Amino acid sequence: MSPTRQVQDPAKRAMLLTALYIAQEQYGHLSEEAIQRVSARLGLSPTEVLSTASFYTLYNRQPSARYRIQVCAGLSCHLCDGAESLERQVRQKLGLAEGQDRTKDGRFSVETVECLAACDTAPNLRINDELFARLSPEATDALLDRLMKE
Amino acid sequence: MFEKVLLRNAGVPGSERIDVYLSRGGYQALPQALARTPAELIDMVKRSGLRGRGGAGFPSGLKWGFMPTDPAITKYVCVNTDEGEPGTFKDRQLVEQDPHQVIEGVIITSYAVGAHRAFVYIRGEFFDGMKRWVKAIADAYERGYLGRDILGSGYGLDLSVHRGAGAYICGEETAMIESLEGKRGQPRKKPPFPAQAGLFGRPTLVHNVETLCNVPHIVQRGPEWYAGIGTPKSTGPKIFCVSGHVNRPGNYELPLGAPLREIIFEHAGGVRGGRAIKAVIPGGSSTPMLTPDQLDTPMDFESLAQAGSMLGTGAVIVIGEGTCMVDVTRRIARFFAHESCGYCAPCRVGTRRLAETLERVETGQGRPGDLDLLAGLCEGIQGRTFCPLGDAAAAPVRRSLELFRGEFEAHIRSAC
Ligand SMILES: Cc1cc2nc3c(=O)[nH]c(=O)nc-3n(C[C@H](O)[C@H](O)[C@H](O)COP(=O)(O)O)c2cc1C
Ligand code: SF4
Ligand code: FES
Numbered sequence: 107m108s109p110t111r112q113v114q115d116p117a118k119r120a121m122l123l124t125a126l127y128i129a130q131e132q133y134g135h136l137s138e139e140a141i142q143r144v145s146a147r148l149g150l151s152p153t154e155v156l157s158t159a160s161f162y163t164l165y166n167r168q169p170s171a172r173y174r175i176q177v178c179a180g181l182s183c184h185l186c187d188g189a190e191s192l193e194r195q196v197r198q199k200l201g202l203a204e205g206q207d208r209t210k211d212g213r214f215s216v217e218t219v220e221c222l223a224a225c226d227t228a229p230n231l232r233i234n235d236e237l238f239a240r241l242s243p244e245a246t247d248a249l250l251d252r253l254m255k256e
Numbered sequence: 257m258f259e260k261v262l263l264r265n266a267g268v269p270g271s272e273r274i275d276v277y278l279s280r281g282g283y284q285a286l287p288q289a290l291a292r293t294p295a296e297l298i299d300m301v302k303r304s305g306l307r308g309r310g311g312a313g314f315p316s317g318l319k320w321g322f323m324p325t326d327p328a329i330t331k332y333v334c335v336n337t338d339e340g341e342p343g344t345f346k347d348r349q350l351v352e353q354d355p356h357q358v359i360e361g362v363i364i365t366s367y368a369v370g371a372h373r374a375f376v377y378i379r380g381e382f383f384d385g386m387k388r389w390v391k392a393i394a395d396a397y398e399r400g401y402l403g404r405d406i407l408g409s410g411y412g413l414d415l416s417v418h419r420g421a422g423a424y425i426c427g428e429e430t431a432m433i434e435s436l437e438g439k440r441g442q443p444r445k446k447p448p449f450p451a452q453a454g455l456f457g458r459p460t461l462v463h464n465v466e467t468l469c470n471v472p473h474i475v476q477r478g479p480e481w482y483a484g485i486g487t488p489k490s491t492g493p494k495i496f497c498v499s500g501h502v503n504r505p506g507n508y509e510l511p512l513g514a515p516l517r518e519i520i521f522e523h524a525g526g527v528r529g530g531r532a533i534k535a536v537i538p539g540g541s542s543t544p545m546l547t548p549d550q551l552d553t554p555m556d557f558e559s560l561a562q563a564g565s566m567l568g569t570g571a572v573i574v575i576g577e578g579t580c581m582v583d584v585t586r587r588i589a590r591f592f593a594h595e596s597c598g599y600c601a602p603c604r605v606g607t608r609r610l611a612e613t614l615e616r617v618e619t620g621q622g623r624p625g626d627l628d629l630l631a632g633l634c635e636g637i638q639g640r641t642f643c644p645l646g647d648a649a650a651a652p653v654r655r656s657l658e659l660f661r662g663e664f665e666a667h668i669r670s671a672c
Contacts, residue, residue, distance in 0.1 A: 119439070120438040123435065127419065161441060163423065164380045164421040164422035179587075179590075180591070182499035182500050182505075185501055186499075189587075219381075220340070220424065221343065221344075221541075223340065223382070225342070225500075225505065226506045226507065
């Protein structure tokens, strides 16, 4: 091993994923400042922290919308009229143009995710931390109506 | 009718609570296990024939036997709750509805391999599962099933939960170990295998949630009872996750070797709308498809290998007549392109090109040489990647091209 390489404390390093979750919770997203703080606390370089954070999809570098809608694009949901057709319906309802993934007021964002391990209740989508299952077009409509009124 | 073993508590009101688990005979295998020597337990698991339920089907007893027996060496056990293989939803149900069954399995397993520290790695998206794990572990500590001197045996074990952050590859055991160490979830080179040098360089045993759930039952009812379930080489019960075009999607626990037809028609209620079956994915989206003439295949490790596929995680995805197979194949390829960790070129570039090419064919922009290109890409990936994800991406595409070549050709002329 090269002598210039800083020896890391493995126990500290192992805290990184948890620390990133805590920072994300506190700052709303992984801002520059959040990354700086995590690196200072764990004795890692900001580049190292960023490199690890960017590997994982659940860490956000940008602030999230109030309602973050994640449509399952997995095969089972796709076979049950979910995935693309569900996404299309959601986007239409929210008035999103092609290539636009956030409403102008910043309240809703739409993205697709891979299998949520709930294929028995397909089609599924998630809003923030909550799973909405067995979504018929009518149920999706009602769900979005409710959120849009809030 | 087959009496459920692993899912016997699932669906019982309050099944996630320790009192309900105890009232249904839970934590009775643990004192029996602690009264035996680790060597006896390893031997029992070997005789039971238990094989890993995380996808590879490796004999569990053999894996336990690879762990060094020297008590001076620190060893770890990891519980793989990263379930992300499309079509699979069994570990989530086990953890959400019967977490103590998993914990009892973890304690016995850790005792048998001489580990005093175990880690749960849970998929970041499983909020409810995370809460269940945390609560169940706290209750197990309070009742003396975890911590120092478990049930007065002198044996101690600590168990904690660690949350992943959204990366399918972290289900691969060495990638999971990297992630537990706070790093990018890139697979490690093997050897050394985790049993030699795993988490923090220590010998580590990684098991899938469903595998661990079998352990208390093997101890309590004996390896001979266990080996009597299933086929001679694929023993025990298995949870089949059935989804897609069926009337009653869900988890069905049956002996290994149950015919695919029985699973689909007797348990999952047959195909929706009374349609015929076009194809079935037998073990999760990385396993090659079967055709309707293969519906009598027994669902066990050997029979599925013989049928040109794999048991994988036992996730049966039923595809009804009238479904566009180019579309299905494109969906599968997109998943792997998205989940490639990017470390090795054949997988990083190959999966992306497979997905792009299939996207093009699906939308009617296909070019004359595209099918050969796809076959060539599969060739370039299979057997040439750093971890098994590459093969998992190429095999289903290859099979689908063989089975439905005409449909792909028609698509190149015009989209459906
Ligand atoms: C790409 C990839 C993803 C995997 N994902 C999972 C997973 O989500 N859950 C799991 O238990 N095993 C998964 N595995 C298998 C693990 O590497 C490992 O074999 C398994 O956890 C061992 O446990 P078992 O012997 O109980 O099956 C995956 C393997 C690969 C190659
Ligand atoms: S095969 Fe794919 S997932 Fe595996 S190491 Fe290579 S790039 Fe990563
Ligand atoms: S495919 Fe949508 S939950 Fe599995």
